[in-house]
Amino acid sequence: MTMSDSQLLRVLWIGIAVIVFAILLVLFYLVERKVRRMRHRQQVKEAVELFSAKSSALDDYLRSGDRTRKLNAPGSGEGLRREALEEALLDRLNVGASETEKQRIFDFAGSYFAEEYKYLLNRRRWSDRMNVLLHIEKFHIVSLKDQLIARLEKLDPDQKNDDERFLLIRTLSSLQIEETFDYLELAAERFSELQLMQVLRPIKGELAQRLIREFDQLPVRIQRCELDTLRLGNVRTTEVLDLLERCMNSEDTETRIRAIKALANFGYMNEAAADRLESRMAEGDAVIWPERMMYARLAGAVREERFAPYLEQMMADRSYEVRREAAASLSNYRGGLERIRQVAENHPDRFAKDMAIEILERRAYERQVV
């Protein structure tokens, strides 16, 4: 050790000075940031209140579509004004604006924010870009389509974090932009199923029809999610019914299960599909249990007498979920409850009996409540 005490001491004191300086810096920055943000929030809040007040210029416009009065907000700065307007409009959307009101909000936002959003989309700060995407989506600013696509093309394909990519594609689909289709392949490779469904769910109208028309060309993960999406969206057209009946015979188990689930939700199918259902139900344990459960559900939705014996059989299934589904389905049949009562009394299988008792109790309770 060559350092003398006094040298060491000097080093230590420099260290201490650096740390104290850093602490002061943190403190100063912290307080400054806090004060600035809170003042800003306060101003935004006041402005939002002004905007959303009855008979304010914004309120006027949203009611009448008449944009003659000037929108004035206290305080200065475009940023603040934009934030306040954004919040006022979002509040309005959230409390359930009517369709015309929504359209007015979108028009207004489109003309008011587009320029600034265009700039924000390419900001270096990640959270700025994410926030602006969320707002573009909420306000349906279709005019930014080219910027969105350009941004999407610019993303580094090797990037590990897909948050921005996902949000961009979801925004494209919510805005009903045709180019969404160009990115489905990429989406299928990189996104989770729940993300894919978030992309597919908002698609409406012509684009939705195209999804069904081109179903067979879609990547298999997109296909599966599309089936779920159709179910959740309660889409009831003959094209969809055709598709579901076709997918019921799919080679892919997942696709099959989801198609059946969607069919059960649809509540109808043609004769050929019903035959198919019957033959599958007859296979019993050869089919995996989630599929069996869906068959039970579908049989309960279409209520054809020929399925009833199978449902009764399924009440003794190995899986609790299947038993429960079968019992619930059977109870929807004409004379179903009577049948279940029979099971409760006479069935040789203890599990089937227990299930029958459970469902009878539940139905009795429901009657009593309703």
Next chain:
Amino acid sequence: MNDKWFEWFTLGHQILGYTIMVYVGLSAAVYIFMYAAAAKSLWRDRDLSPIQYSTVLETELVPPLSIVVPAYNEEVNIVGSVRSLLGINYKQFEIVVVNDGSKDRTAQIMIEEFDMSEVKGRVPFAGLKRETKPIRGVYRSLRHPNLVLVDKENGGKADALNVGINVSRYPYFVSLDGDTVLDADAFIKVVKPIMDARPGEEIIATGGSVGIANGSMVDSGYLSSDNVRLSKNPIVVMQVIEYLRGFLMGRIGLSRYNMLLLISGAFGVFNKKWVVDVGGYETGTIGEDMELTVRLHAEMRRRKSKARIVYVPEPVCWTEAPESFTILRRQRTRWQRGLFESIWKHKNMVLNPRYGRVGMLSMPMFLFIELLGPLVEIFGYITVLFGFFLDRINIQVSLSLALMMLLFGSLVSAGAVLFEEWRFHNYNRIRDVMKMFGYALSESFWYRPVLTLWRAHGLFQAIRGKKHGWGEMTRVNVLGANKKPGIITEPPPAATEKKE
């Protein structure tokens, strides 16, 4: 002869001193690294708009969750807790309340209040291999079909969770402490990494930050960020800072490199299949949450899986912190014992390259910094004392070094307060912030030494094999004692040697 002895002693003292210096240097480096990782991530996400959640929340596109709530002698709270859970901001879930052989009317109250009727065929399906205490009955609410009660014989929290896992339906389950206050959007926040997992990438578990509820206004079982207030009690304020530091700084860094060793028992989401595969919760330990997480890591390495355990920085739940030294002490010695158990049980993982980063980095970190840290710190103090005694220490130098280390600790804490402001800004009154900052600076001078003593004490208890206090498992949750704020504490102040 006497001289010889003295020489040996001084040599020993010198070696000890150097060892401690190296230790301090290394742990400071670890802190700086974690600090940087956390800062990078939080800086990126700062001021992100909360509407990111609202868009998803409106849809049913969320993974269904089984919420497992172990309850022991909770007749007073259980109905309220379940009510608030039933009203959560989430589309698909079931609630499985597991009555762990309560001696009061927990089960009866549930059955009466929610019109529950017995379900016979619902045999355990998850296929958990571990033996559990016998189930007396399974009930389902007629009014809320997604509410299930399992009545079982007493077996402790871990056993209750295992039973809950067995009875649950969905692929992901949530473990929850009875007294946890949830953030209104807690579920969507922790589930987001699962929703966003890439194809082929499995998320085994996620957890979020735990905050301190004392002083805040809890509204029908929930606490939203508008209602967060800072407590007036100095001990609580210190814990607020400690939690911020532990969660925001420690876990972000660990999670980024998939080395997270602890998903808090207060609130965590787990992949049921994985948990079942590793055999569920270990009964009869204090830190069953950490023990499970470590076991999941071991399994991941064994399978060479790409699965991940993820931490979400967002505050997802709030817990009541001890307000007196007596209870805080009990909690901390308990945590230290739990930590010892978890590491001791998996000691083969420590510094074992077979376990990758977890074995080479996070396990040693927990062992050397978290578990043995207090001991080293006390040794440090002793070394300094002996130094004075042996007249080998330059008072000025050692005091300066000690001051530097203390200030460094304060800087770390102050940084945690800053991180909170970047990402969440839950504490909005300048007064609160100044108070937190002030306490953060003072920490090294009173709170930390006291904690060091307790933790050392807890370690001794663990080594001596103090069994009582966790053998009986009567209370499922002793004053929030199952929530650990994370692994980061400050580096100990150092002793120094006189340089010649």
